[in-house]
Amino acid sequence: MLRLGWINAVIAACVLTSVIALGGCGQFSPPYLKPLSAQTQGLLAQKGMTAESPILVRIFKSESELEIWKSKDDGRFYHFKTYPICDWSGTLxxxxxxxxxQTPEGFYLVSAPQMNPKSKYYLSFNLGFPNAYDRSNGRTGADIMVHGDCKSAGCYAMTDGVVEEIYILAREALAGGQQSFQVQAFPFRMTKANMEKHKDDKWFGFWQNLKEGYDSFEISHLPPKVDVCDKHYLINAAFVGGATPNPVGACPAYQKLPVQRAPRERLQEASVKPQARTADAGFLGRPLGSWFGLTFGPPKAPVYSAFTLGPATPATPVPTPTKAVKTKQKAAAAPTVTAQQ
Incomplete structure (x- = not known):
């Protein structure tokens, strides 16, 4: 009898545990449905941005960095955050x-169907390789992603935590009405010094073509208009008579669109100071972590939330007045009687 009672008690406890666990499932969200963290929402508010505003992505292989830019009310894009790329394969x-x-370089567009919430690499989005330029030059491949899991075989791999935030930012921008966002993938920051450094590379002509789009965005903070004709990128062109360019044919007659320089104060606000990196000099431009499955680097300064909970300096305790002091304070507080009163 006692044994039966003990068994019934165990069963009851198990049922109660299951009910509690099932109730907790209502609080669980899969990664692709998670909201932005409070810290990220705070940073957006601090920079005058919203989660739903359009985004633009820039990738730099040599520096192993991915940038997210967000548009503001003036329609221009401003730097929101730079994320480390955990691994990418191949060379520049x-x-x-x-x-x-090889990880691709060029200009790509990502729309909602290219978002992959059930990726075997945590979360991902498809870059859209090969694009019209790639196909016109006979380049082949498929399923080139930005994804998690920090392992690359032709993709840009992030840590799971990093790709989660990037994925949510992209998801919110697309849900907010952006039809597709531009991804600009470069071998390195295309400064004059870096171009000079790589002037003897076999891909230098291709990189000069990419630099046209790089320079346009640097000046205007607006996504460059990108077309493909004569097997190369044509940046910021308006075709005469509304002609449609053929990626493998000669470019129709066109006029170059003016590049509107962003206001000076806006440029200063959105400027990004590149960090010194050594990836370009060693290991064929690959991040060191890709060789060992680890990520290395100097300790980073802690990141603080935009929210504060009180003053930075604690209030100084007020000493309890002595009896003599209380008497003086009472006398000083007494009203002065004048003739008019």
């Missing part, structure tokens, strides 16, 4: 063939 230069394990 574009992806050419299926299986070459």
């Amino acid at each position: 230069g574009p992806k050419v063939n299926q299986g070459d394990r």
